[in-house]
Amino acid sequence: MSKQIKKIAIYGKGGIGKSTTTSNISAALVEAGYKVLQFGCDPKSDSTNTLRNGKYIPTVLDLLRKKSKVDAHEAIFEGFKGVYCVEAGGPAPGVGCAGRGIITAVELLKQQNIFEELDLDFVIFDVLGDVVCGGFAVPIREGIAEHVFTVSSSDFMSIYASNNLMKGIEKYSNSGGALFGGIIANSINTSYQKAIIDDFVKKTSTQVVEYVPRSITVTQAELSGHTTIEAAPKSQQAEVYRNLARKIAKHTESRVPTPLETDQLREWSAQWADQLLAIEAGEVRGEKESI
Ligand SMILES: Nc1ncnc2c1ncn2[C@@H]1O[C@H](COP(=O)(O)OP(=O)(O)O)[C@@H](O)[C@H]1O
Ligand SMILES: [Mg+2]
Structure with missing residues (x-):
């Protein structure tokens, strides 16, 4: 009997810390013994870099541009402690639709039953941005992900993007879409930043999953091409990411948020x-x- 695979999507505005946070969650989960696949859904295609010593991998769309029939295994690369890494990729700048790339990549892996074959515990989608394009809503729609989290700082544009994401979730919630797990509050170093995020989650009937401080340990790790979990396993910041990963692993109750x-x-x-x-x-x- 195949086990239940927990599918999670992590959204947020560009540059807010999605890939950094997602990669540290993945690293913490593999460290704890789980089987994890991180699926980068950003045309930047750098989601999984720090799980693979800073190296880029060929994307699903790159492979499909070279030949029409791609074996999904060709798009899967192993990283830190055996974590599986996939990048959907994007169109050449200025042409095509980035959202379509996500649809194509997710479909390819689904059709070939890769998630089941790899006997995964978690698939984590790292997805760019506001839900303004149908393609970026793919992990929310059609039950591809069950639980959606957003990475947000206390800056207005970041909160705006989170609110937009909640609107997307609300829209698809009646047709079997994913539900909202909460906000991963990133770069929270002062009490007023915490107060702003706390107030926003109250207004939108959701919750903060974890407060992640902005930390030079993260910068150092990134510059060396690693996650914080790998580069500074004994640091306080690594412990913050482990706590976050534990909460996400245990998380079961997602809901429909009330965006403003x-x-x-x-x-x-x-x-x-x-x-x-x-x-x-x-x-x-x-x-x-x-x-
Ligand atoms: N908690 C943090 N402390 C320090 N730097 C961070 C933190 N979170 C993210 N960053 C930095 O912010 C930049 C953008 O992060 P990234 O994860 O690539 O964003 P995104 O995937 O949302 O576009 C990176 O240089 C990353 O190291
Ligand atoms: Mg990213």
Whole structure:
């Protein structure tokens, strides 16, 4: 009997830390003995770099451009402690649709039953951005992923992208789409950043899965071509990623979030702007907090 494969999608705005976070989750899960496949769904095709000593791999779309029939095994590469790495790839810059690449790549692996064949415990999709294009919604639609998380800092554009993602989830939730697991709060180093994210999850009926600080350990690891788990296994930051991975491994209860309408989101952010001014002016805590 085949075991249950847990399929997770991690979304977020470009440059927010999706690949860094996803790769560290994958590394922590393989370290804990699970079988994991990380599926990069960003035309940048760099999702799995730090699991493979900084090296790029040929993408599914690269392979399909060379020949019409591709054996899915050709697109799967092993990395840190046997983690499986796949990159969907993208069209040549300026031509074609990036979303289509994701559809094609996911279909290829599904048709050839690769997830079952590899006896996986987890498939983690690392997906770019706002759900503005049908292709990027593929892991949410059609039950490809069951649980969706978003990486977000407390910056408005990042929260805006998370809110958009929630709108996509809400839209597909009636037709068997994925549900929302929560926000992975990245680059949270001050109490006001935490307060902003905490307030946003309250407004949208969701939760913060883990607070991940911005840390030079991550930068060092990335520059050396590794995850933090691999480069600095005893660091505090590695422990943060292990905690996050444990929570994601245990996670079962995802739900339909309640995203804000665009004008509500604007009102909400304006109210935070006023609060930050008050904090800066020392009116709230009676002391000036560095921003
Ligand atoms: N918690 C963190 N601490 C320090 N640097 C981080 C952290 N998270 C992400 N970064 C850095 O931010 C940059 C963008 O991260 P990346 O994971 O590539 O973003 P994305 O996949 O969302 O485009 C990278 O240089 C990465 O090292
Ligand atoms: Mg990325």
